[in-house]
Amino acid sequence: MAPKSKKQPEKKSKDNPVPSELNTARKVIFSVTLVLVPVLFFVFLEAGLRIFHYGGNLDLILKKNYGGQEYYQLNPDVGRRYFTGSQIAVPQLFEEVFPVHKSSNTYRIFLLGGSTAAGFPFELNARVSSLLEDRLQVLFPEKTIEVVNFGLSAVNSYTVLDFIQELVHYQPDLFLIYMGHNEFYGALGVGSTEYLGRNRTVIKTYLKLEHFKTFLLLRNGIAGLQSLFHAGPKETSGETLMAYVVRKKEIPYDSPDYKTARDNFKANLKEILEIAKRHKIPAVTSTLVCNLKDLKPFVSVFYPKINKTEKEEWSRYYHNGTVYFKQGKFGEAFRQFLTAYQMDSTYADCAFLMGKSLLFQNKNRTARYYFRRAADLDALRFRASAEFNRIISDVSHQMGVPVVKMDSVFNASSPHKITGNGLIFEHLHPNFKGYFLMAKAFAQELRKESFIAPESEWKAALPDSEIRQVSHVTPLDLKIGALRIRKLMSGWPFKSGFERGEVLINPNDPIEKIAWIYDNHRISWNQAHFEAASYYENQKKWRQAIDDYQAVIKIRPDDYFPFLKIGNIYLHRQKFDLALQYYREAQRRNTASPFVYAKLATVYLAKREGEAGYRFFQKAIEYDSKRPVLKPQEKGIIFYYMGLIDMQRGRPDNARTELNLSVQNFPGYGKAAALLEKLK
Numbered sequence: 001m002a003p004k005s006k007k008q009p010e011k012k013s014k015d016n017p018v019p020s021e022l023n024t025a026r027k028v029i030f031s032v033t034l035v036l037v038p039v040l041f042f043v044f045l046e047a048g049l050r051i052f053h054y055g056g057n058l059d060l061i062l063k064k065n066y067g068g069q070e071y072y073q074l075n076p077d078v079g080r081r082y083f084t085g086s087q088i089a090v091p092q093l094f095e096e097v098f099p100v101h102k103s104s105n106t107y108r109i110f111l112l113g114g115s116t117a118a119g120f121p122f123e124l125n126a127r128v129s130s131l132l133e134d135r136l137q138v139l140f141p142e143k144t145i146e147v148v149n150f151g152l153s154a155v156n157s158y159t160v161l162d163f164i165q166e167l168v169h170y171q172p173d174l175f176l177i178y179m180g181h182n183e184f185y186g187a188l189g190v191g192s193t194e195y196l197g198r199n200r201t202v203i204k205t206y207l208k209l210e211h212f213k214t215f216l217l218l219r220n221g222i223a224g225l226q227s228l229f230h231a232g233p234k235e236t237s238g239e240t241l242m243a244y245v246v247r248k249k250e251i252p253y254d255s256p257d258y259k260t261a262r263d264n265f266k267a268n269l270k271e272i273l274e275i276a277k278r279h280k281i282p283a284v285t286s287t288l289v290c291n292l293k294d295l296k297p298f299v300s301v302f303y304p305k306i307n308k309t310e311k312e313e314w315s316r317y318y319h320n321g322t323v324y325f326k327q328g329k330f331g332e333a334f335r336q337f338l339t340a341y342q343m344d345s346t347y348a349d350c351a352f353l354m355g356k357s358l359l360f361q362n363k364n365r366t367a368r369y370y371f372r373r374a375a376d377l378d379a380l381r382f383r384a385s386a387e388f389n390r391i392i393s394d395v396s397h398q399m400g401v402p403v404v405k406m407d408s409v410f411n412a413s414s415p416h417k418i419t420g421n422g423l424i425f426e427h428l429h430p431n432f433k434g435y436f437l438m439a440k441a442f443a444q445e446l447r448k449e450s451f452i453a454p455e456s457e458w459k460a461a462l463p464d465s466e467i468r469q470v471s472h473v474t475p476l477d478l479k480i481g482a483l484r485i486r487k488l489m490s491g492w493p494f495k496s497g498f499e500r501g502e503v504l505i506n507p508n509d510p511i512e513k514i515a516w517i518y519d520n521h522r523i524s525w526n527q528a529h530f531e532a533a534s535y536y537e538n539q540k541k542w543r544q545a546i547d548d549y550q551a552v553i554k555i556r557p558d559d560y561f562p563f564l565k566i567g568n569i570y571l572h573r574q575k576f577d578l579a580l581q582y583y584r585e586a587q588r589r590n591t592a593s594p595f596v597y598a599k600l601a602t603v604y605l606a607k608r609e610g611e612a613g614y615r616f617f618q619k620a621i622e623y624d625s626k627r628p629v630l631k632p633q634e635k636g637i638i639f640y641y642m643g644l645i646d647m648q649r650g651r652p653d654n655a656r657t658e659l660n661l662s663v664q665n666f667p668g669y670g671k672a673a674a675l676l677e678k679l680k
Helices: 020-051 076-081 128-139 157-167 200-209 213-229 256-278 308-326 330-343 348-359 364-377 386-398 406-412 432-448 464-471 475-489 510-519 525-538 542-555 560-572 576-589 594-606 610-626 632-648 652-665 670-679
Strands: 061-066 069-074 097-099 106-113 144-149 174-178 283-286
Touching: 106 128, 106 157, 128 144, 128 432, 128 464, 157 174, 157 200, 157 256, 200 256, 256 283, 256 386, 283 386, 283 432, 308 330, 308 348, 330 348, 348 364, 364 386, 406 432, 432 464, 475 510, 475 525, 475 542, 510 525, 525 542, 525 560, 542 560, 560 576, 560 594, 576 594, 594 610, 594 632, 610 632, 632 652, 632 670, 652 670
Parallel strands: 106 144, 106 174, 174 283
Antiparallel strands: 061 069, 069 097
């Protein structure tokens, strides 16, 4: 039988075509695959980058658990969203926390802005947010007031806009917004090293894309390539952040870059307030303050169309004005400067010297006009112009948002009614007196607008001296701030050259030395205050020592140690009830510390309550047996007092055992040996 032949496949031919339905299906599959492959690639790439935590966590808020309670914590690294370079330390948020579960009697305020909102050069208790919280908490003791500080140095309204879109979901009762000085050199500004362009839509899209790890990978890759093929930024080893952020040193008033920054600021502010309004969250804005009287413009530029002849004539009048000014002939100096100003009204230094000349003639109101004009004309745009304050006021009023006229508040509180060094450290950061005034102005606005409670229900304001007392801002805090300002002003633009000059400290000032050690990251903030307190204790300056311990308690109310140390001071001063109060607070925070129980026992002994003292000594020994921390000598002293109490209470056998333990732990302790001899 012949084998069956294999069936040959049919050849495709015109006589045997592929069905059109199959052809269409293949095309669809091919098209879908063509789209899906790159999409899936990026999906898996994004997933992989997230699994391996590429770029770190750049979320604005993290969720943490402390002591069994859930808290939101500000992410210190969120600034890396806005700064791509690695040449300088990226500004950080303080790791402030607030409860996930907001109580019904909590009033939560979010403060947003740049370095002034952040409180530079101060930290923690001396920041405007803390000073405002202190003031409000005193006025509303039945409520929990939270003023959470989202201020970040070297950022502008783009960052605030980015933040507020997330913050509306964290139950704020009020947004407090102080921003505007950083619109030119803050991250993504027109004159910034983190420049991205002028188009607002592009910048906003960029910020949204930064939430994707794939985009971060692309961004960092491009930055890496740029550093390979292009000369990087200026050497930054001794450079301040203020110097690092500047890409354009001259941005003349009303120039295209100036107008871009101004217009984008206005649009960003409007959108920020619209977001708050859409989520039914009230907002309060503030005009900006800066040093008008005591800081000459950084950079002066001529009107671009002035010709050589006009400039020579201008220079002659300007020079004559400076000569008269140095001679103290301020009226004639002003007339010479005025003639030059009428020829070219854009040169900032001329306007500044006109203000100075008028000030020396006690013509303060006109002087203030020219000081303001000089700041507006300063081409190195670290200070926002008066036009920005008008924008803040106009947009706020259009949106029905209250605005604090902070510039007027500062002028009114300054000599000659012109803001200067009395309230401002350098170009725009308030000193402690300035921040204290700022917090007071914010509180007064909240009262006027019936935030927190109707104005009629607000308590009478306490004297500033009492508010100052509860702030627990110590000399160490002020020294830290002053030291940072000296560091800032030792470099450009306050000094020529980008390399920072050496900052010397007073070797005879122990608190300044501690501030320097802390600012150079050698000890923690808590430890710095503990060292300051220890210094004051050695000097028998008890009130100052307690203040530094209280400063830590205010920030870390869960830490038992400062309570223990304050208790020790009161025990030493034989203020036993106060000592007992603080030791009990320490015990609540650390229920297993032998030191705390030993101190409680000591107070009860001093109060002649031996049995109570005995029980706490027992607790001290019990917890030390579980986790030994007491030195043998300390245990020897504890056993001695336990033996003494037992002996006084007619328990000689117990006393003998305890005194033997005392001698074993502390052989040289004569009191225990003598008492033991009596029992033989």
